[in-house]
Amino acid sequence: MKKIxxxxxxxxxxxxxxxxxxxxxxxCIRGMRxxxxxxxxxxxHGKPIE
Numbered sequence: 756m757k758k759i760x761x762x763x764x765x766x767x768x769x770x771x772x773x774x775x776x777x778x779x780x781x782x783c784i785r786g787m788r789x790x791x792x793x794x795x796x797x798x799x800h801g802k803p804i805e
Contacts, residue, residue, distance in 0.1 A: 772785045782791040798804060 770785050771782050771791055773780060773782055777783060778788055778790055783789060784791065784794070
């Protein structure tokens with residue numbers, strides 16, 4: 756787990772967190788229960804980034 760966190764900081768992904776007790780460990784936006792996959796899916800289907 757520590758290596759994943761270190762790697763995410765190196766890649767500039769400090770807004771993305773992984774916590775097994777939140778959303779079954781899915782990648783989420785820090786401090787929220789919004790999965791990254793949901794955001795990517797919405798943008799991929801034409802939802803404006805704003």
